Amino acid sequence: MDSASHLPGLRSAYDGEPLIESDMADDPLDQFTEWFADAVDARLPEPNAMVLATSSAGGRPSARLVLLKGYDERGFVFFTNYESRKGRDLAENPRACLLFPWHAIRRQVRIEGTVVRLPREESESYFHSRPYRSRIAAWASRQSAVLESRAVLEERFRRLAERWPENPPMPDFWGGFRVIPQEIEFWQGGADRMHDRIRYRRGRDAWIRERLAP
Template identity: 55%
Template sequence: MRAHYRAEGLAERDLAPDPYQQFARWFEQAADSGLHEPNAMVVSTADAEGRPSSRTVLLKQYDERGFVFFTNYGSRKGRDLEANPYASLLFPWHGIARQVIVSGPAERTGRDETAAYFRTRPHGSQLGAWASEQSSPVASREELDATYARLADRYPEGEDVPAPPQWGGFRVRAEAVEFWQGRENRLHDRLRYVLTDGKWTVERLCP
């Protein structure tokens, strides 16, 4: 199976001064294109022994400080980032023949920031954060549903649900950001911002 790309290219002169501004441009275009969940990204981590793992997570915030997602700190990615605080984020925008890859150190968001975001989540998602010990084995679906039901009785709709202490955000502070644009004949454009001594430089990579 092979797709033939015929998209317009990406030239150095077209780039924004820094990767966060460039990401904002492409993210807006991805959203306007009708892509389903353009904020879905593959988060890759590695444990203390260097064994990698990946999963799809939703980007919830981004600015010049980094890219933020939320999770259970006891999950596999949470444990990985505790032992080895670096991550890679991949935005696979196949429908518009684009990808963005972010890599850099990851750190927990503050509890105030976590609580503020948690309050914006739907009530059911708030309960789900309490019900699921993410990445841990569970005996059955029935056990998970029963835990959720008990929480729903404790915190009925309309009642404030506190953010679980084991749940919160990670911010990935970019050290390198690659913008990939598919081109015909597999001669894709790959332009990568690299942070060196506090300044961004751009390099072109062979496809």
């Protein structure tokens, strides 16, 4: 295959009104809330699904989809196994990028920031709100570790369910992270590839809002 080959027949077209700075909220959290509500109203599948990009201490990047489980002025929260690849990356290099790919409504939101673990009591509160079988799965899966087979995982799940027929405790290796945003960018597709990008970045006393070239 020619190294410059292109994918045939794939074209993206955008229309609609442009994104104007004066129409945007002063606080990016308010703007995110508005756009998240639009994604929910549009019935997008799992609008809280976001790409989480991390990097090891040596600069090796990694990305995967995770689910946003909450957000407020402190940051954006997700939960995972701390011994997973993303957990190890964040222990070595506590910075991350989140991307909400709401392509069906011609929008994306990208968030960059520092990352901290949630206090254990916050993680436990969420853990015990999860369905029982999801709590057992958190124990059964040593996330990112090599498995001999699916049967090994299923047997581990069965044994753990027998051990805790109800109310399993939260594993020490599981919990939440909070991404504390330093930059939040709102992208909206425009006609003729004239896309709109509005970025908020933290200033000393307030958020600074600026337009980026598409």
